[in-house]
Amino acid sequence: MSETRSDSHYYVPPPSHYPVTINLGLFVLALGFVLRINAIASGVVPILAGMAVVFYGAFGWLGKIICEDESGNYHPWEDRSFRIGMVYFILSEIAFFASFLLALMYVRVFVLPELASMDPRYTLWPDFRGTWPSGGPKSQAFTPLNAWGIPAANAILILASAVSMMWARKGLSTANRGQMVAGLAMALALGVAFLFQQAMEYRHAAELGITLATGVYGTNFYMLTGMHGAHLLAGIIMLAVLLLRAFHGHFKAESSVGLELVAWYWNFVVVIPGLLIFIYFYWL
């Protein structure tokens, strides 16, 4: 608050058409998607158009922010807004991931035991044993995944990416730009490697008979890792932008919000859920 203010003017950006443009894109995208999944119309055109508009808007907006940042419009007061905003955004992402993780917990702790323990005289699912890993009484047969293959390796990769992110921030604060760039590049590379391995894991899973429709097992596997992968992809894009900015000489020790926000995002939205998925889905 007052003590962190560098001056008494807060930067209020001028009118901008990017937000409403993005919304138009989102609307067209959603429309196309609904049409497509219901086979009413092909929907491909609106989906692509919507995506293009959203990307146009998002990059325009982001570019604007970067410009404003670099032309010195932001001071500690504005930075603080971004930081608080990011904290709460991450909170909402955590709530989102928690819903999926808790749905998995609900299945494992309540659903499967209940399906297996109905009054034996009237049970709807005779012969169902209900021990995890299981896809439910009528699911296709499959072989469960092993935690100590790619999943464990991936857990290590993602932990390592968190460490290199930390290292990059250290580099920034000690004005060691080389270290910063190297750290960012390493985090990015580890993220890409993770995604690549994940794709391998999907192929392996398919061989074991696990598809999206293989009962709750397949459902939770693909949904959890898929949601995680999507966020990881977003994180990778952010890292790529950071890297480009770093090449252009952006970020100083005293003005580094962009980098720090991405680091937070990476740690809380990408790394922690990834580890939790490893522990609770594959391992335990």
Added chain:
Amino acid sequence: MTQAITAVAHDQHEHPPAGIMRWLTTTNHKDLGILYMSFGAIMFFIGGVLIMAVRAELLFPGLQLLSPGMYNQLFTLHALIMVFGAIMPFATGLNNYLIPLMIGAPDMALPRVNNWGFWILPFAALLLLIPFFLQFSGIGSGASGLGWVMHNTSLDLQGGIGVDFAIFAIHLLGLSSISGAINVVVTVLNMRAPGMALMKMPLFVWAWLITAFMLILAMPVFSAAATMLLTDRHFGTHFFDAANGGDPILLQHLIWFFGHPEVYIVLLPVWGLIPHILATFSRKPVYGYRAQVYALWAICFLSFIVWSHHMLTSGLPLAAEVYFMYSTMAISIPTSVLVFCWLGAIWRGAMTFETPMLFALGFVAHFGMGALTGLILPDVAVNAQYHNSYVIVSHFHYTFFGGGIFGMLAALYYWLPKFTGRMFDEKLGRLHFWLTVISFNMTFIPQWFAGLDGMPRHIADYALRFSTMNFISSVGAFLLGLSQLLLVYIVFKCVRSGPKATGQVWEGAQGLEFTLPSPPPYHTFETPPAVK
């Protein structure tokens, strides 16, 4: 540094683009506040017209106007539009307009995000309504008819394109609510004028801070549930299918984990603004400020741990039933703290009864009824009689309309002179109040008795024993609808030809916003005011 400051000054004094572009691109919190509030008002009327068709169908037993499928679509749209389109945006509009004025900030902290959050809403509303109109040209089977919270998973799996449209509308609404909520949190935590300590903030700001917090935690769960529904419907997943190890009740858990906080999300802003109005017209300071702040936090916390009281007939284990019963009852304690603080606010005051005050008192009287009826619902054994009957419909319209809408109307009348710079017609305002009170009770008291008598909700047609109560209720609803037309007239008259309002507006009014002229200039508090 100097260069930066001139740049800032330049940005802010640039004239906004004219015409529609001004509204599409604006980053000004007052513009966005007006947009949000107008959108809320329009949606209120659309939601109201939809339910008038429902009440017309229920006027007499037998099917006269609607097919059962159309009936389901109408009340589902009604509820979604009223909750997500009318009340929430209106409350967001109030926060946009007022929070910066109340805490002495130049604007909301993230103005462009603010614009983004608003302009999603019309698109989300479109998504909700498109399938409704498509059905008339023979495409699809209409809008979602599954109830506002999609009570019934497997039914969701069957519904037509309307459900998919609703799912995407929910995603967009979620983006809007979360971005708006983040903006409120950042603004309140970062933009207060020097000296505006947290515990000096007006209660409305406190209430919105807490609401925003709840939105940030609850809304993503709704989005997650909608995502699971989407993949179950179209991509072969099995979250909700028993044969494949899922559970239809899982969706209810997720939805109510969001849905219960949601009802407080709707009401918290109102609880925040009522003390302002009561204090103003009693010419007294707010009573029990600290107690109210703590009570609001307590309600926020409790609201996240009681969700299953909406599912007490779904066959939860005994221990869970008992837990959810007792924890739900606990909400009565912080809520009555608020009620008694309102009493303290008017006690030994020098009251006058201008329209906002009437609506505020009307809010207290009706919200009291809604909340007290809520107190008996969680009793599991008795809930078996109440659940999914018209008792519930009566309960939540007392809280949503008697609480939410009465509160919004009180706020509208209270701050309307501030927004427009003109006074409204007091006499008509009072007339509006009395008409609303009478017709509102006429609509929803009979529903309570129909429910006790065993009338389920969500039915397009009913047995003969419920005829009398439904007839009275429908007539009441028509009167209620017509009375709201008066509101339109009052607001238009106020904007066009009301007498000029002073900055202070009301004799007893306090707060930073009343130190500004009415209407306040486009940019306010560019240099933060000093707060004692």
Added chain:
Amino acid sequence: MEPDNSAIRDGHAVNKWLARHFCINRSDRAANFREWGRIEKRLTLLLVTVFSLFAASLSCAKSIWDFQEPVTPVARDSIAASVDFLRIIMGIYVVVFAVFAYSIFKHRKSSGAQPGTFTKPGTRWQWALAISPFLLLIYIDYIWMGVPAFHAIAQMEDTRAAAEMVVKVTASQWKWQYEYPEENIRFVSTIATTQGQIHNREAKGEHYLQEVDNPLILPTNKKVRILLTSTDVIHSWWVPSFGVKRDAVPGYLREMWVNIEKPGTYRGQCAQLCGDGHAFMPIVVEAVAEPQFKEWLARKKAEGSAAEAAAGKVWSREELMAKGNEIYNGVCIACHQAGGKGVPGAFPALAGSKIVNGPLLDKNGLLIKDGHLDRVMNGKPGTAMQAFKNTLSDVEIAAIVTYERNSFGNRMGDMVQPSQVKALR
């Protein structure tokens, strides 16, 4: 306040009327407000009186609560509790509202009140006054209401102890199947009200919408454990007089119990939004004394063994068609409509349907996946089309399939025998 008559003279009719009846006069604003204030005061008083009279009468007279007559221990307990609770909250409301009303009438600027400046309780006495309602509320919540509530729940959930018989209820869109597993009896119960009554072409009967073709028959004075499940979406079984309502969840078993103390006919309906026919899914229970119940069971069993025998015999096409027509109009017509026209976008037409006009069985006499017989017997998971082998007998399935293949303009000319259906189960 004398109304200013000049306005009446030259104002128009509405003004005149207002001025005469409400002393409202458009030309004199200040006077108007005072008049309005007076009227409002009267209105408020009136409203308060009406409200409190209403509340008072409610808390005295039990009958006006209008619950349907309770006939099971659970219903008696929960309705008694409910009436108590309603009185308690009415009491709270009247007391708190009275304090508000007192303040509203006493502490007005117009009666010269000076505003206080206090913002919280000051003296120890005031603190005590402020805290006591909460102590009282905690007492009400957790002791006065909380203890009986706990007992009622425990009683309601005690479904298994000393249960003397079991009934299994299977809900489907928009009918109930009742099954007595120990007796090997089952039948389907659907609404009996005619479309004519619903669409106002005929006069409505006394039990409009609350009448069924085959009511559930239960013995009195016996603890009956009711198991619930569903074949498609969640439904909810509710008979107000029994004080129980429980959801029927597809794929799960839920349970509840009743012990009906008085013979009679009790009516209720589905209480969970379950699609277009939700309003048309009534429940009728006839409670009869034990001997009559036994008699009924015996009769039902005899019918059952007749059906068994029927499944064994070879049916003629005419017999199958007649039976099929009957079943179609009872069961399938709700969705596939008269003449098999269906509802575009929701329920496919059977007239000219590829599936109906496709082959019946494969070379080995087995079901063809997604063939006609398969669709009727096993339904299509995830849609409203349910597996009818759970609810219909062999004869019924054979008849309905034969009927559909040879009606609505479908001319397949073949037929299915009940024995074939039996073999395919």
